[in-house]
Structures are given as structure tokens and as C-alpha cells.
Amino acid sequence: MKKSTFQDPFEVIRTEKGHTEMNDQDDPVTMILRHKDVRKTAHNWKTFQSGAEPGRIVVPSEVNIRDIRQIPFEVDPPQHKDYRSIVEPWFKRPREPEYQNKLKSIIDNLIDETISKGEVEVVHDFSLPLQSRALTVLLNTPFEEAETWISWGTHVFRSEDDPLDGSKANILYDYLDKKIAEAKENPVEDLYSVLLNSEFEGRKLTEEEVKGVMVLTFAGGRDTVINMVTNTIAYLADYRESIERLRNEPEIIETAIEELIRYFTPLTQMGRVVTHDSRVCGHNAKKDTRVSLCWASANRDATVFENPNEIILDRKINPHVGFGFGVHNCLGATHARTIMKILLEILVNKVQSMEILDCIENIENLDSIKRKVGFQKLKVRFSKR
Amino acid sequence: MAKINYVTLDNKKITLEGNSGSLMKLAKDNGVKGIDGECGGVCSCATCHVHVNPEHMDKAGEASEFEKDLLELNDHSNEYSRLCCQIQISDDLDGIELKVAERD
Numbered sequence: 001m002k003k004s005t006f007q008d009p010f011e012v013i014r015t016e017k018g019h020t021e022m023n024d025q026d027d028p029v030t031m032i033l034r035h036k037d038v039r040k041t042a043h044n045w046k047t048f049q050s051g052a053e054p055g056r057i058v059v060p061s062e063v064n065i066r067d068i069r070q071i072p073f074e075v076d077p078p079q080h081k082d083y084r085s086i087v088e089p090w091f092k093r094p095r096e097p098e099y100q101n102k103l104k105s106i107i108d109n110l111i112d113e114t115i116s117k118g119e120v121e122v123v124h125d126f127s128l129p130l131q132s133r134a135l136t137v138l139l140n141t142p143f144e145e146a147e148t149w150i151s152w153g154t155h156v157f158r159s160e161d162d163p164l165d166g167s168k169a170n171i172l173y174d175y176l177d178k179k180i181a182e183a184k185e186n187p188v189e190d191l192y193s194v195l196l197n198s199e200f201e202g203r204k205l206t207e208e209e210v211k212g213v214m215v216l217t218f219a220g221g222r223d224t225v226i227n228m229v230t231n232t233i234a235y236l237a238d239y240r241e242s243i244e245r246l247r248n249e250p251e252i253i254e255t256a257i258e259e260l261i262r263y264f265t266p267l268t269q270m271g272r273v274v275t276h277d278s279r280v281c282g283h284n285a286k287k288d289t290r291v292s293l294c295w296a297s298a299n300r301d302a303t304v305f306e307n308p309n310e311i312i313l314d315r316k317i318n319p320h321v322g323f324g325f326g327v328h329n330c331l332g333a334t335h336a337r338t339i340m341k342i343l344l345e346i347l348v349n350k351v352q353s354m355e356i357l358d359c360i361e362n363i364e365n366l367d368s369i370k371r372k373v374g375f376q377k378l379k380v381r382f383s384k385r
Numbered sequence: 386m387a388k389i390n391y392v393t394l395d396n397k398k399i400t401l402e403g404n405s406g407s408l409m410k411l412a413k414d415n416g417v418k419g420i421d422g423e424c425g426g427v428c429s430c431a432t433c434h435v436h437v438n439p440e441h442m443d444k445a446g447e448a449s450e451f452e453k454d455l456l457e458l459n460d461h462s463n464e465y466s467r468l469c470c471q472i473q474i475s476d477d478l479d480g481i482e483l484k485v486a487e488r489d
Binding site for chain 2 (some may be wrong): 039040254304315317318322327333334
């Protein structure tokens with residue numbers, strides 16, 4: 001089996017039952033597995049809410065390590081829309097040529113550096129710096145900040161041996177407190193300052209709310225982007241003809257990105273809290289219990305995707321839910337897609353082939369199910385074109 | 386060559402001419418406000434949702450099941466809704482009017 005093959009661990013249970021139980025710190029989750037049910041449940045925010053206790057909709061739950069509410073992620077309509085409209089224009093900046101030029105320069109330099117090294121451990125020496133440096137563009141903060149973020153490692157709330165490392169989270173919170181205080185003292189053209197100056201329901205955003213947006217920005221786009229970039233490298237290394245194809249047919253790059261996002265689905269699932277007794281796919285969802293929208297399973301649903309376990313770079317109809325679905329769809333999607341586009345464009349033009357020398361898989365433990373979500377280490381040799 | 390009329394949420398009418406490609410791409414390439422086509426036209430994101438002028442529905446043709454399923458879960462969709470990434474430009478579309486739909 002190729003290293004970039006990510007099997008679908010949900011296939012049998014999705015087909016036979018449509019949902020499965022996962023225990024998580026004594027707050028079990030019913031994972032919803034079919035594409036149609038996942039979209040319907042995501043759409044029904046009244047019954048399946050996000051505005052629960054902070055951290056509870058995340059799986060594994062962050063209730064024990066986080067009090068701060070992530071905004072707009074953990075807020076329900078109608079307030080959700082007001083918060084979202086504050087941040088939306090800022091998060092659409094990746095469409096601007098100036099923004100793209102900054103990203104191009106970052107990615108171009110990193111690829112040149114990588115090619116000259118020849119052999120690189122992709123997770124820590126390619127994807128992590130790429131994600132961190134690109135984040136400076138999203139925040140519009142100095143490039144040097146990336147060095148601090150790189151030193152934190154690949155996940156904001158996790159260390160190597162503990163999926164919920166409270167001390168790790170505190171590093172981020174202390175950092176954000178400091179940055180928010182600085183922006184308050186001396187406003188500049190960065191996200192902190194813009195948020196501090198934004199209005200919600202006729203008043204300025206509080207520092208707590210600003211921090212809530214910032215925690216989301218740091219946490220939501222961290223291991224997701226890192227896994228997406230790493231897994232894409234693994235795929236291109238395994239299928240060198242695809243490098244040539246993307247070089248010769250640049251018009252399929254956007255479609256290819258959607259397909260890679262569908263196949264790898266860097267965020268396995270997102271939870272919701274049930275507001276009143278209801279039913280999903282034959283499951284009795286009791287009030288105040290949790291369900292999760294399993295994007296990873298929905299994206300392999302054979303009733304929607306033909307040959308779901310194959311990467312088809314020019315897949316024309318691809319209603320994937322890799323960026324979620326409904327009002328809470330991924331705020332950072334424009335940034336992520338832009339990174340992927342620039343990465344692929346530059347990579348296929350500078351690299352002839354890549355070879356995986358060694359790897360350690362990153363397996364997510366979902367109680368009875370294990371899912372490969374990426375790599376802990378991926379050593380690759382890059383050959384120049 | 387077909388003339389395509391887009392009406393944005395602030396009621397501005399933009400007329401563009403096209404030969405090929407999708408109605409989403411034409412709008413996106415020309416910066417029609419509210420048509421983002423984030424997913425590049427694979428029927429995933431619904432950021433190219435429009436309401437076709439009721440008199441022009443036959444020009445637009447019928448939506449596929451995939452498109453209908455996505456529109457069904459959209460709070461601003463109605464019987465005139467289409468995802469304009471799924472409509473390919475041809476001479477038959479000449480004169481069609483599309484109103485950008487509000488986003489959920």
C-alpha cells in the first residue's frame with residue numbers, strides 16, 4: 001500500500017448503521033457518518049447547537065482545558081452572523097493580489113530552500129514553517145512572529161504524548177494576552193487591532209471576544225493546514241505522473257485541491273450539542289448529549305462519490321464537506337485554498353519528483369475506530385526539475 | 386457570444402459577454418459582487434447561488450440531483466435557485482438575468 005493511501009475506517013459502520021458511539025472523557029459522542037445526515041444535521045443549528053459550554057463541541061472535548069469561547073465558531077445564530085460579518089471581510093483578503101504575492105514569496109523561498117537541502121522532514125521542516133509564515137500574512141503581523149509559532153510545534157493544544165495538554169494551551173493564551181495588550185496600546189494594521197476596533201451590537205468587541213477570535217484563528221488553521229500540506233506532498237511523491245499532469249494542465253489545479261481536501265479531510269469531525277430530544281439516522285439524540293458531524297466519513301460516502309477511495313484530480317462534481325457545512329463553514333477556507341493553489345503551482349514547476357524515504361503515520365484514536373489523519377514524520381527527497 | 390445579466394444584492398446590474406466556461410467563472414473573472422465560487426465549481430460550497438429570472442428558467446435548464454440536494458439545505462433558495470457554476474455558457478443563454486442570492 002502506498003504511503004499516501006488513507007483508508008476509510010468508517011465504510012462498514014456507515015453503510016450498515018450510519019452512526020457510531022465514541023467515548024470521550026465521559027461525555028460520549030454519537031458520530032454521524034452519512035453524507036446526507038451530516039449536511040442535514042450541520043444545517044439544523046437550532047437542534048444541534050455550537051453555542052454550548054466552550055470546548056464541548058470539539059472532539060476530543062476541550063472543556064477541561066479551555067474556558068474561553070471561540071468566536072464565531074462557538075456561537076449560534078443570530079449572534080453568530082453578527083460576529084461572522086465582522087471577521088468575514090478580513091478572512092476574504094486572500095483573494096487580493098497583494099496577499100497572494102506575499103504568500104507566493106513565502107512558499108517560493110521555502111521550496112527553493114527545501115530543494116537545495118534535498119532531503120527534508122516535511123512535517124516540521126516544511127509544513128509547519130509554511131503554515132506559520134502564511135499565518136503572518138493572514139494576521140498581517142511581522143514575518144518574524146512565525147519563529148515563535150514554529151517553536152510551539154504542530155498543535156496548539158497538543159503535545160506529542162498528551163492530546164489535551166493544558167500547559168501548551170496556556171502558552172498560546174499568554175501570548176495572545178500580550179499581543180492584544182500591545183495592539184490596544186499601539187494600534188497597527190493587524191488582525192488584533194482591527195478586532196479591537198470592531199463593533200458588535202453597538203459596542204466595541206471586548207478583549208475576551210478578541211481573544212476568542214484569535215484562539216480560533218490559531219487553533220483552527222494549525223494541524224489542519226499542516227496535515228493538508230504534508231499529505232499532499234506524500235500524494236505527489238507517490239504519484240509522480242500527477243506532478244506532470246498538474247504542470248501541463250494548470251486549469252485543473254482548483255478541482256484537484258477540492259479533491260485532495262475531500263480525500264484527506266484534515267478535520268475528522270466537529271461536534272454539536274443537542275438542544276431537545278430528536279432523531280438522526282435512527283439514533284435517538286437526547287437533549288444535552290453530543291453528536292458529531294463526521295466530515296471524514298461523509299467525504300467517502302459511495303452514495304455521493306463515485307470511487308470514493310480514489311483521488312481523481314479532475315473530479316467534476318465534488319460536494320465534499322471538507323470545510324464543514326452550513327453557517328459554521330470554515331472561516332479560514334479562503335486562506336487554506338489559496339495556500340494550496342500557490343503551493344501546487346510552484347511545486348510542480350520546480351520539482352521533478354519526490355521520494356518518500358521514511359514516515360511515521362499519525363493515527364487518530366476515535367475509540368473503536370482508528371483513522372489516519374496525516375504523518376508525525378515524513379522524510380522526503382526532493383528532486384529539482 | 387451570449388450576453389449575461391447579473392444583478393447584485395445592492396441591485397446593480399452588470400452585463401457581461403461570454404462564449405464558454407461557467408456562469409460562475411464569468412462572474413468571478415469580472416468581479417461580480419457576491420459570486421465567489423470558492424470551490425472552483427465542483428458543487429461543494431454554494432457561494433455562486435443565484436435566482437434566475439422566472440421568465441428565463443428554461444434557458445438555464447434543470448439542476449442535477451447533486452445541485453438540488455445542496456440547494457435544498459440553503460435558507461435562501463427557492464424554485465428559481467441555481468448554482469451558476471453548474472450552468473455552462475452557450476448562445477442559448479443570451480439575455481439571461483441572474484440575481485445574486487443572499488448568503489446563509
